[in-house]
Amino acid sequence: MILYTTMPLDIVFENMDQVEKQVIREVTFGSVTMLVEPVNQYEAKIVRLISPDPQDYLNPRFAPGQKIAFRPDFS
Template structure:
């Protein structure tokens, strides 16, 4: 992406480092990217599923709040 601006590069890119990257999770066999709000809640950012039916399911709509229990690998 090219961005033309009269502003200095430092001003334009200020705060980019503070943006959290979405996390990939699988819920009920559906892979999605979520933005974690707290350890038990997240907001769906986008689906990464290959199944077209998953995109029609309102339960997996982007922006929807989901709750889950984190599982830690040993």
């Protein structure tokens, strides 16, 4: 990666070592597969939708940032 900037590099890379790793899981909710980030034990935030059906992307329930409730599968 090449950065063309007039800013000093110590400002550009100031917080690079403090990046948090996200825990993202792939889940199927009904017939829709999505990537979610767990918020707590029974709730997750949608990060990305994975579906071949264009109507799923138009559904506001599946918009990125929305929260879904689920029950973990312990099997």
